[in-house]
Amino acid sequence: MPNNLTAVTKSIKSVESEIKKKKSIALSVDCVIFGFDENKLKVLLIRSDVDEFKGKMSLLGDLLHPDEDLDVAANRVLKKRTGLNSVYLEQVHTFGAVKRHPAGRVITVAYCSLINIQHYKLEVTDNELHWHDVETVKELAFDHQQIFETCYQWLQKRVQEHPLGFSLLPKKFSLRELQNLYAAILGMELDRRNFRKKFQAMGLLIDINEMEKDVNNRPGKLYKFDYNKYNKNSKKWVGIDF
Amino acid sequence: MPNNLTAVTKSIKSVESEIKKKKSIALSVDCVIFGFDENKLKVLLIRSDVDEFKGKMSLLGDLLHPDEDLDVAANRVLKKRTGLNSVYLEQVHTFGAVKRHPAGRVITVAYCSLINIQHYKLEVTDNELHWHDVETVKELAFDHQQIFETCYQWLQKRVQEHPLGFSLLPKKFSLRELQNLYAAILGMELDRRNFRKKFQAMGLLIDINEMEKDVNNRPGKLYKFDYNKYNKNSKKWVGIDF
DNA sequence: GCAAAAGTGTTGGAAATACACCCATGT
């Protein structure tokens, strides 16, 4: 590392010592992991392992390692808790109130993750981890209630503008499943015909010429999302409205 | 790494010691401060004070104090550099790549700030601080180019959905000024009649029965934004589109 | 009187909404 001082600029060494003096803050990542099952939006929670919040549920998180990228840490937490490797994961917000953690200064970066609950089921072994209906989540440990609500609202908005939702579904899905997913996330009913029309008009669903199986009624067609086509057409976004 | 997923809780003391071991990371805040002048969107930059990036410009930031809320730190940086106290400020994203800072591990939380450049002018004293046209910003120090671009794109989207823009204007403004502002932020021309129609239809501009002064042509009416009315009508957001 | 910007309405097309019937399948 170069180290030549001048009158106006600071050497790396002097910056280093400034930084050392400030290293009394720890960093963590917390993941809000959503799943979709039985037509409900679920979130994965664990019983808090800290005395102070005994009995309360908390998000899945861990302290950041000193030599670890933030995103890597979030993926590590996810892998550890779900066994899943490449899942949808996006940073949402950083929570940095001084007194948010009872054991000292810990700033946490919140991530939102979406997983296909089918995949997860195969891996789950730990009975302190449970899926909770998002409607019933309350009084989480630490400031996790606030983090959860921030991420949930973020998801509700994000899912309308970006094709995230498919991460919650099997690769092949019916329009009915897709509609139920959106209804669950947004917490509202959607008109079936208009919903289908909209997605058909988008032209991003690939009809794979397969049908649902094991349903007690007329089976629906199955589709895949066309990520390739989506990535090619960079969509610009215009429309002032508030 | 132990996969300790049992119901055993930890004492605060044991958590404290875990945290201490991880305190080798420093945190900073960086502010992307936008202003609007001469019908251009500007960003406030300072010459980097680190050898490694001598000659390059950088964002305004500082290390977080151990007993300081994140938002407070961002406000502190803003106050120090602009003299302004209560300005628009919002967290955008946290950048945590391991090697982003040459002097050690520093994770930075990026904030977007919008100020009325008129107010700023009265306070400026430091000639290492300058406004730069957003179109010409390039090759900033550290990963600040990336941070800047993230915040700029965030602003372009955000300003269409929330009434941020008014923070860049005087309290009283004409529709022409408002339109120029949007055109500058979005980087596109806007139809004058449709723009006015849209804002008039919103019903959030208060006609204060004053006119522009000192213009070389027919003066326009002046308006204020009705924050009260806006805050009362919580707008819900619906419309899948990507 | 001239230059420069303010102010103002209409029309056509696109997209969103609301809404009802027949069809395919399993039981």
Next chain:
DNA sequence: ACATGGGTGTATTTCCAACACTTTTGC
């Protein structure tokens, strides 16, 4: 045969985009 959900089209309304002329002011 019946129950369940799949699949489809049309009419109405709302929103957006395109577009030109008259008015007011400073010089």
